[in-house]
Amino acid sequence: ANNVGKGMIGSLISSNKPIAASCGSWGGNRKDHNNVDIGIDQIVPTSKLGTEYVAVRGASNNNTHERVMIVAHENNTEVYVKGQATPIATIAAAGGHYEIDGSHYGATRAMYIETSKPAAAFQFMMGKDNNLFQTQGMNFLPPINCRLASGVNNIPDISKIGNRNYGGAVSIVTLQGSTISITQNGNPVAPGAAKAIPGSNYVYYKKSGLSGEVAIQTNSVALISIVGQNDDAGYGGFFTGF
Numbered sequence: 001a002n003n004v005g006k007g008m009i010g011s012l013i014s015s016n017k018p019i020a021a022s023c024g025s026w027g028g029n030r031k032d033h034n035n036v037d038i039g040i041d042q043i044v045p046t047s048k049l050g051t052e053y054v055a056v057r058g059a060s061n062n063n064t065h066e067r068v069m070i071v072a073h074e075n076n077t078e079v080y081v082k083g084q085a086t087p088i089a090t091i092a093a094a095g096g097h098y099e100i101d102g103s104h105y106g107a108t109r110a111m112y113i114e115t116s117k118p119a120a121a122f123q124f125m126m127g128k129d130n131n132l133f134q135t136q137g138m139n140f141l142p143p144i145n146c147r148l149a150s151g152v153n154n155i156p157d158i159s160k161i162g163n164r165n166y167g168g169a170v171s172i173v174t175l176q177g178s179t180i181s182i183t184q185n186g187n188p189v190a191p192g193a194a195k196a197i198p199g200s201n202y203v204y205y206k207k208s209g210l211s212g213e214v215a216i217q218t219n220s221v222a223l224i225s226i227v228g229q230n231d232d233a234g235y236g237g238f239f240t241g242f
Contacts, residue, residue, distance in 0.1 A: 010071055010095030024138050039124065039138030044242050046073050049118040050143020054197055054223060056171040056204055057109040058125030058137075058236070063102030065136055068113060071097045071120040078116035082106075083199025087116070110173075112200040125236060137234060142241020144173070144202070144223060151217035152224050152239045159211040159228065166228030166235065168210035173223035176201050180222075185212040 013021055024040035055068050070079050074094050078087035081104045089098040105111050113121065121141040142148075158168035172191070174180060182189045189210070194203035216224055227236045 009069075009097050012095065029136055037136050039136060041122075041138060041140035041237070043120070043140055046118065048143075048242050049073060049120055050145050051115045051118055052144045053113040053115075053121045053141050054144060054173045054200070054202055054204070055105075055111045055113065055121070055123045055141060056173070056206065056225070057102070057105045057111070058227065059229065060126035060129045062126070062129070063105075065124060065126045066102035066105065067124045068100045068111065068141070069097055069122045069124070070100065070113070070115060071095070071122070072115075072117070073119055074117040076117075077119050079119075080114040080116075081199070082112055083114075091119075106198060108195050108198060110195065110197045110204050112197050112202065126234075137236050139225070139236055139238065142223065142238055144221065146221070148221040148223060149240045150220060151215070151222050153215050153217075155214040155216075155226065155239060157212065158214045158226065161228070161235070164230055166230045166233075167208060168214065169206065169208035169227050170210065170214070170216065171225045171227070172205040172207070172216060172218070173197070173202055174204075174218045175220040176203050178203075178218045178220040180205065180216070180218045182207060182210075183215045184210055 020042060022040055022042045026038055027036040028039060029036050057066050060066050072091035072094055077091045079089045079098055080087050081100060091098055123139045123141050125137055159165050180191050182191050191205045191207055194205055196203050222240060224240045225238045228234060
């Protein structure tokens with residue numbers, strides 16, 4: 001009965017030898033619709049969880065579809081957004097979870113999240129903003145920390161899966177004041193204007209219309225994710241983190 005409506009959220013997996021684990025939903029949706037989709041990602045050992053996360057909103061303006069779920073690994077984990085001094089929630093027990101409503105993305109469409117203890121963060125997002133096909137994806141968010149890489153030297157054929165074009169778009173989170181370069185097939189591309197992430201010293205860039213081989217480099221840390229969409233099909237994932 002404890003799993004009704006939430007599956008096995010908060011379960012702890014342990015083993016006596018190294019394993020890889022993926023979790024999520026094969027046919028799910030954050031709202032009560034007949035349209036369902038796949039949202040699965042590989043997770044990491046609890047030693048690699050963090051306390052500082054940034055989520056960049058997907059294409060939808062629906063605050064139920066566009067959410068971030070925090071799963072606590074320790075008791076009494078406080079959850080903060082936008083650098084505020086008061087937590088929006090305290091997760092009392094390890095394995096408990098809290099869903100941050102999409103309204104916290106605000107006008108900048110990016111959300112800064114902190115937790116008082118290491119916790120896991122899952123982002124639910126949409127590749128299209130309509131009310132007909134409300135199918136959804138999920139990312140397991142990597143935390144921001146000093147071990148992050150400063151760039152990615154090769155994202156191959158960024159706009160395609162097979163022969164179908166999904167449009168190539170990246171989101172890049174980095175420190176304020178960092179220099180950033182994007183190359184497409186070896187040629188420089190202007191990254192556009194940085195957008196501040198409220199409550200933090202981070203900014204993000206969102207660059208679409210890319211194709212071919214793409215490389216991204218900063219002079220600090222970089223959290224780089226990729227999104228693509230073709231009609232009602234889409235994908236998303238991270239190239240850096242952990």
